[in-house]
Amino acid sequence: MARKSMHGEWSSRWAFVLAATGSAVGLGNIWKFPYITGENGGGAFVLVYLACIVVIGIPVMMAEIMLGRRGRQSPINTMYDLAVESGHNPNWKWLGWLGVLAGFLILSFYSVVAGWSLAYIFRSATGVFTGATADGVESLFLDRFLAHPETLLFWHTLFMAMTIIIVARGVKSGLESAVKFLMPTLFLLLLVMVGYAMSQGEAFMQGLEFMFRPDFSALTWGGVLTAMGQAFFTLSLGMGAIMVYGSYLSHTASISRTTFTIAAADTGVALLAGIAIFPIIFANNMEPSAGPGLIFISLPLAFGHMPGGVLFGSLFFVLLSFAAWTSSISLLEPVVTWLVETFNLRRITATLYAGIVTWLLGVASVFSFNEWAFEFEFAGVVKENGIFDILDILTTNIMLPLGGLFIAIFAAWFMSREASRDELGLGDGMRYNLWRFLVKFVTPAAILLVFLNMLGII
Ligand code: PHE
Numbered sequence: 459m460a461r462k463s464m465h466g467e468w469s470s471r472w473a474f475v476l477a478a479t480g481s482a483v484g485l486g487n488i489w490k491f492p493y494i495t496g497e498n499g500g501g502a503f504v505l506v507y508l509a510c511i512v513v514i515g516i517p518v519m520m521a522e523i524m525l526g527r528r529g530r531q532s533p534i535n536t537m538y539d540l541a542v543e544s545g546h547n548p549n550w551k552w553l554g555w556l557g558v559l560a561g562f563l564i565l566s567f568y569s570v571v572a573g574w575s576l577a578y579i580f581r582s583a584t585g586v587f588t589g590a591t592a593d594g595v596e597s598l599f600l601d602r603f604l605a606h607p608e609t610l611l612f613w614h615t616l617f618m619a620m621t622i623i624i625v626a627r628g629v630k631s632g633l634e635s636a637v638k639f640l641m642p643t644l645f646l647l648l649l650v651m652v653g654y655a656m657s658q659g660e661a662f663m664q665g666l667e668f669m670f671r672p673d674f675s676a677l678t679w680g681g682v683l684t685a686m687g688q689a690f691f692t693l694s695l696g697m698g699a700i701m702v703y704g705s706y707l708s709h710t711a712s713i714s715r716t717t718f719t720i721a722a723a724d725t726g727v728a729l730l731a732g733i734a735i736f737p738i739i740f741a742n743n744m745e746p747s748a749g750p751g752l753i754f755i756s757l758p759l760a761f762g763h764m765p766g767g768v769l770f771g772s773l774f775f776v777l778l779s780f781a782a783w784t785s786s787i788s789l790l791e792p793v794v795t796w797l798v799e800t801f802n803l804r805r806i807t808a809t810l811y812a813g814i815v816t817w818l819l820g821v822a823s824v825f826s827f828n829e830w831a832f833e834f835e836f837a838g839v840v841k842e843n844g845i846f847d848i849l850d851i852l853t854t855n856i857m858l859p860l861g862g863l864f865i866a867i868f869a870a871w872f873m874s875r876e877a878s879r880d881e882l883g884l885g886d887g888m889r890y891n892l893w894r895f896l897v898k899f900v901t902p903a904a905i906l907l908v909f910l911n912m913l914g915i916i
Contacts, residue, residue, distance in 0.1 A: 480788075507686075559857070561698065573614040
């Protein structure tokens, strides 16, 4: 009784791996991972993050791809159909809604930061950073960039337009070939940056220590929640992006192998980014806890002082922008498929509607860095960028884990054993049972534990 997707299918398993990796690898790895690691004290945070990838991220990703491939529609209609099909309450569709809403909220601020990356291509290429001091690059970012809402708005608009164009054309065309070439290049360039970090002597070891020597006294429950949220965010889980991509996956592809490839690539990029960035921070007596500006201050400083820095710098921000692009389209895709299915809209019309509303909300994030900036404290970390930070915390730390929790519960407790076993293609042996044990008990328990601790209930 296999369904077919009305939106098309990937040309191969490999195309799916590339697209899903494109979705996973993005600002989350290179911009967000280093800065929240810095805010939350380093090593212990990284350890919890890695544990979350393994015990929560990987099993949930398998579940999400599986549900997508079985339902073959937008997350909302997929959850509705799968629930009804297995004799359960159609209200499971609200899980799809939670995801679509999260995707829309995330994209609104994601696009603003992706805009920074676009702007930094031009700044690097024109040699603005050459020879600049630490104070200089900081002021270039804070005073000469973030303080100007019209500049941020321009780049945010450009990035949203780029996202709309690709999604309107259908995620398959163009995307596959772009990712195939860009991901390996990004990886190589990160290695160059790691090479530069190694040349920083003492500071390189200091950077490694900061990232890999766990000091649990530096970690709060809020930090644990942030690490767990980051595992969802970085793997694009809990909001239906991977579910939608899974809905275009052919029936013959192996879900488990695919998942491991994506998770490994994603984690590799995040760790490399951290290894490249922290030594630069320590070598220049900067603060690892500088917040969202971290890579936009530390990396330009490095580019300003390394041989070939103008070239490497521009190339780096080109690649970062591409990585953000292949992620942003997966944030918009769930809502667009839903609009197409439900209102019979043309893809291009649906994309325009969804894109414009997202763009509008993004304006609130643009002003969060200047006119409307306000401070608040979250889990012991001072956040300075009002609405932007609130949207980030609400989606990453609450909505995505909540979505993941229900995805796990549905896949393990509501879907029949036969259905998940057939779909995963792991056979009926130990590997399948391990997955089932993880999504049935470990994942939900871990998410609940973190939530309850955060709320001060246990
Ligand atoms: N995983 C992407 C990143 O790390 C962000 C993303 C989150 C994309 C959720 C899709 C869904 O940049």
